[in-house]
Amino acid sequence: MANLFSALNMSSSALKVHQAGINIVSNNISNMNTEGYHKQKLNLGTLTLDLPIGNNVYNQVKTSAGVEAISVTRYTTNFIGSYYRDQLTDQAYLDQQKQAISDLAEMFDELGGNGLDSALEGFYEALDNLNQYPSDMSARINFLEAAGTLTNSMNHISKKLENMKNLGVGDGSSPELLQQSELNTSINSLNDYLQQLANLNKQLSNSNTGTLENNNLLDRRDVLLNEIAKLADFKTTIHDDGSVTLTLGGTKIVSGNKVLATFDLQTAAKYDEYCQQNGIENKNECNAVVRLIKENGSVIENVNNRFDAGKIGGIIDAATPGDGVNVYSVIENLDTLAQTIADVFNELQTREGAFYLESVDGKVQLSNTDLEQYVIFTTNDGSAEVTAGNICINSLLTEGDGYNKIAAAYFEDYDPTAPDPLANIDLNAVGNANNIIAMIDTKTNATSPAFDGIGNIPLSDYYSGIISKVNAALTSSTNAADAQDAVVQSLDNKTAEQTSVDLNEELTDLVKFQTAYSASARVFTTCNTLLDTLVNLGL
Amino acid sequence: MIDRVTSTTVNNSLVGYIQQNYADYSKLTEQLSTGKKINSIFDDPIQAINIFNSNRLINRIDIWSANIGSLTNEITQTSETIDLIHERAQRAKDLATTAANGTSTKSTLQATLTELDQIIESVVDLANTSYNGNYIFGGTNTKTPPYEIQYGIDADGNPTEEIIGIKYTGTPIDGEWQRQLEIADGVFETMNVTGAEAFGNCDVEPVFQADGTTPVLDAEGNPTYQVNESNGIMGELINLRNAISDTIEKYEEQENLPEGTPQADKDALANEISTCYDTINGLLDGFATAMDKMVQVNESFGADINKLEMSDESLADNKLNLKDYISGIQDLDLTEAISDWYSSQMAYQASMQASSSIMSMSLLNYM
Known part of the structure; x- marks a missing residue:
């Protein structure tokens, strides 16, 4: 008798699991055009009961308890994210x-x-x-x-x-011209991204790995890290819970759920004033000076040289006298x-x-x-x-x-x-x-x-x-930029190959889950009929 | 190695191919419409510099060519003027030869003198020719006529109509008389010759007493003149005029001899007249020299024109080479371009067709 009920239970868990599978397929299809979305997959496992088995075949059958959804994995690339961001x-x-x-x-x-x-x-x-x-x-x-x-x-x-x-x-x-400058726009979006990242860190540390929610947060984190990487060359440390610590030139900028330092712009004249007041030799040659204001209010003046790459580095280099053509x-x-x-x-x-x-x-x-x-x-x-x-x-x-x-x-x-x-x-x-x-x-x-x-x-x-x-300079910079575009393009393709959603695949899964669902439902009906038969037998 | 082929990768790459083909197609279309491979520096920065430098050189060549044109015109004008003055001088020399053969009479000499004065005036007019607003024989003294006729005075210091000199007021030969135009990078060609070089100068002034208005008179009560400078054809013309004028004076003296003048005095006068003819005769050599000088100046000008013609030809060659060079870099080979254009059009169409057929396929169609 116990076996009949367990079959009934098994088929009901199967119905639940395949329902979840269809949900995952639906999520994949819905997000197939979402930027940074990684295809997710429902991992299934057999459910077994921990019973003394022995050599009894009946006992062996008793231990199998159907299917369970173990986790939702996110397809990831086999190259390191930090390489892509570099x-x-x-x-x-x-x-x-x-x-x-x-x-x-x-x-x-x-x-x-x-x-x-x-x-x-x-x-x-x-x-x-x-x-x-x-x-x-x-x-x-x-x-x-x-x-x-x-x-x-x-x-x-x-x-x-x-x-x-x-x-x-x-x-x-x-200050007005500085306000309207391209550098200001970039610094503002950087600060904005950093705040978003701190928020994400908080959400990530609160969610469990292997869940749909966690996977979605990771997708958003990766998109955000890519945007930040385009602006400046941060050192990124990713923790086990998926949260990120960002460091720029030795100063922690984002850690956990907090933005530890924000970027601020001032004019070269303002910086010069500061240098004179504090008796510092002013070696700055750029018209704008980036500084870091820490959470505790202390200030690191002139961090221009920490921006040696990314868009912000490009803007600063183009406006700083040097050997190159600018x-x-x-x-x-x-x-x-x-x-x-x-x-x-x-x-x-x-x-x-x-x-x-x-x-x-x-x-x-x-x-x-x-x-x-x-x-x-x-x-x-x-x-x-x-x-x-x-x-x-x-x-x-x-x-x-x-x-x-x-x-x-x-x-x-x-x-x-x-x-x-x-x-x-x-x-x-x-x-x-x-x-x-x-x-x-x-x-x-x-x-x-x-x-x-x-x-x-x-x-x-x-x-x-x-x-x-x-x-x-135009020739060489065009060549360099084109070459780099090609590198990023090929990494993008690689990422898309490994993580993007394929409609045919999803449709196949859909049919797979649908069939399994129908079959489980049939098992459920059959067991029900059997039970019915048994009950009528006793009458 | 391709791990998976997904709808996203297929779409991405299809879009990439279509865009690439479209870019090629529109680039070729632009090239075909302008007929040029390089339309801005972005098409080929390095070659663009070559085109730019060559175009600049072509512009400069155009200026040099125009300068050679101006030089040739002015030199030709100068040369023709020298020829005309040479003709006049030849006529004056003929007059001198005729006068010197001893068959002249007072009246023929007077006619000669009148014609000589006309010749002098016409020579001065010619020497004062201006071209393009500049007096061509004045050196850098371009805005004042280089020659002026100097007239004599009578015993009271009033001007007469007697020509005594032809004064040159242009830049002297040892001054900075050259007017030059550039005919190649840093090469300047002179376009002028001074009147002093070609025709000389005959600067004669009346001598005045200390008050500056009363003339100093000679023993016969005639005003005296001081010759500051006399050379070239101008000097010769004045010398000839003076000699003829002197001869006429002697004839007049002969006519006016009072009755009963001793034969010895008559003979002496006849002798003096004969000496006058000798003087006229003696001037012929000087005339020849002065006229040779003009021919010489003209010949050196002729050489200049040949040189200029050669320079102009080589400039034209250079320009043609530069244009060929630019055309080689910039111009489109139409045959090649059109066939490229067709094939790029085909490629564009094919990529769109292939894309649309692959994109419309999905398992969904069979479910």
């Missing part, structure tokens, strides 16, 4: 770098016509025209316009580059170019023996009175140092008949120390364009000390050099 960190860093260089390259896409090179060539072309017609008003005005185009396009590019830098990390002094180095190069242009042409314009035109009684003749104040290039902010951002044309040359002040003529034997320096100078020689020829000569001849700043190469070669560097 790859994600590298990918995010390289992508960020590629993006930054692409933005730069776009600005220097001379095939698309960025204008600086054509402005420089146009400037020389105007000089050539001026050489042909040194005393012509139109040639002189044309030259000043070409020079204006050159300074404008330098100003324009410089402004775009500054904006680009500001977009990354702000300008170093304005906005900063390009701005510096352009500033040097601007300074050199100003030096080279101002020096020729105002050198001893150079003469400009002067209108005397309606007739033009040469003069060199106050020549030194008629420099061609000057700065629009009064600073002595010329940069791509502040270079402009001397207003003395653009106002009224200032165009006459361009010193086209040059006399080699002019001697300012002679008793009458002008005695040997033919002031009617308005066709003398020797100074313009000297200016044109700088197109290829860069031996003058004014060219020292750019390594004594012609201006256009220097500019080509900037573009070449940017393009080379």
